[in-house]
Amino acid sequence: MTRPDKHDFDTLTGNSWSVHGGNHADETTGAIRTPIVMANSYRLPEDPSDIDAPGYQGLVYTREHGANQRGLEEKLAKLDHGEAAAVFGTGMAALHAAFFTILNPGDHAIVSNVVYMRVAGLFTDVFPAKLGIEVDFVDITDLDAVRAAVRPNTRLVHTEVIANPDLRVADVPALATIAHDAGALLTIDSTFTPPPMMRPLDHGADLVIHSLTKYYNGHGDAMGGVVIGKRDLVEQTRTGAMWHAGGAISPFNAWLIMRGSTTLPLRLQRQCENAQAIAEFLESDSRVVHVSYPGLPSHDQHDAAVAQLLGGFGGVVAFAIGGAHGDRLRFVNDLRVITSAVSLGHDETLIAYEEYPEGPAAAFAQPFREHGLVRLAIGLESNDDLIADLDAALTTAYGPR
Ligand SMILES: Cc1ncc(COP(=O)(O)O)c(C=O)c1O
Numbered sequence: 001m002t003r004p005d006k007h008d009f010d011t012l013t014g015n016s017w018s019v020h021g022g023n024h025a026d027e028t029t030g031a032i033r034t035p036i037v038m039a040n041s042y043r044l045p046e047d048p049s050d051i052d053a054p055g056y057q058g059l060v061y062t063r064e065h066g067a068n069q070r071g072l073e074e075k076l077a078k079l080d081h082g083e084a085a086a087v088f089g090t091g092m093a094a095l096h097a098a099f100f101t102i103l104n105p106g107d108h109a110i111v112s113n114v115v116y117m118r119v120a121g122l123f124t125d126v127f128p129a130k131l132g133i134e135v136d137f138v139d140i141t142d143l144d145a146v147r148a149a150v151r152p153n154t155r156l157v158h159t160e161v162i163a164n165p166d167l168r169v170a171d172v173p174a175l176a177t178i179a180h181d182a183g184a185l186l187t188i189d190s191t192f193t194p195p196p197m198m199r200p201l202d203h204g205a206d207l208v209i210h211s212l213t214k215y216y217n218g219h220g221d222a223m224g225g226v227v228i229g230k231r232d233l234v235e236q237t238r239t240g241a242m243w244h245a246g247g248a249i250s251p252f253n254a255w256l257i258m259r260g261s262t263t264l265p266l267r268l269q270r271q272c273e274n275a276q277a278i279a280e281f282l283e284s285d286s287r288v289v290h291v292s293y294p295g296l297p298s299h300d301q302h303d304a305a306v307a308q309l310l311g312g313f314g315g316v317v318a319f320a321i322g323g324a325h326g327d328r329l330r331f332v333n334d335l336r337v338i339t340s341a342v343s344l345g346h347d348e349t350l351i352a353y354e355e356y357p358e359g360p361a362a363a364f365a366q367p368f369r370e371h372g373l374v375r376l377a378i379g380l381e382s383n384d385d386l387i388a389d390l391d392a393a394l395t396t397a398y399g400p401r
Helices: 014-020 048-052 067-079 091-102 117-131 143-149 172-181 231-245 251-261 264-283 302-308 325-334 366-371 383-398
Strands: 084-088 108-112 134-138 154-160 185-189 207-211 225-229 288-292 316-321 350-354 373-377
Touching: 014 067, 014 264, 067 084, 067 225, 067 251, 084 091, 084 231, 091 117, 091 154, 091 185, 091 207, 091 225, 091 231, 108 117, 117 134, 134 143, 143 172, 154 172, 172 185, 207 231, 225 231, 264 288, 264 316, 264 383, 288 366, 316 325, 316 366, 316 383, 325 350, 325 383
Parallel strands: 108 134, 108 154, 154 185, 185 207
Antiparallel strands: 084 225, 207 225, 288 316, 316 373, 350 373
């Protein structure tokens, strides 16, 4: 077996890369971690026009490149098996940049009809009116429906692997075939399924996008986003969307995400284990009307999840509870360990209950349309504490199990 060498990054694999990737000891101080470089400008070369030469590697200005951004990009590209990565200030900035790069006026996009709500908003409220983009929202788990939606001008198919919020699972290789046969690109939002759980580029996706705000950072204290894929397309995204539209990440946030990402594989393993046990607990509880979790055999796309995901089925569980709106609020507000807040992938468990308006909820399973959807984003606490908290709050709202 070849002995790995952290100075020759290409020899490091998997979890070693999560720890060492993109980190460079500081030449000036000898510090073993890349320091936070808050400068917004870097010294120019003797002839400043050199910066326009193709392939110029120097750092110039922090909206375009910075020391902390570059280290993070190096790490994230390799973790997702991509050639290159471009980091942004938020997940939405990264998603917008990817779509803005791929789509031109008059193009057609096929978008999953269950997708993060701000992405849905981009494709309903922004791109059609501002850029003349045509959009079909399609049940991405119905491959015939996806094929039927293809038009001569289809240039983009977009979905999440595990969809926010109802947790349906996309068949990424099948979607890649449909997209490529149509002459379109497949973009995958893999925020709910970071490596090592899933690497969409290995399954045929053209670009993978993450909100780094979630699992990568993992501590609920920084925002970021990334676009990963083939170098040409990533560089087009960086120059076309970030250099001109802004959206750069701050060096401090890049540093925080870099630090958080060193423990990503361990955290994810714990969150997946906790989520599986909690999904099983909720499914066995008669006070709970419906549970959606890709790791449950009852999940409609359980087989697709088993075929694509490694080491677990994600850290988010969606469920529906009966009674009136007030009962459900009583349940949420009686929780003591679990906090009512949006977001996911944090160290602490978060819960978000919402009665979705008819339009966005149209594709949900009937119990979610009728009773609203509770999204539980599992953290790192002891599972016994989480289950006891859920059980006690269910008892307050609905009586003993
Ligand atoms: C699946 C998914 N993609 C993208 C985003 C947007 O990321 P950010 O909040 O970092 O802009 C979110 C936010 O919740 C999300 O859940």
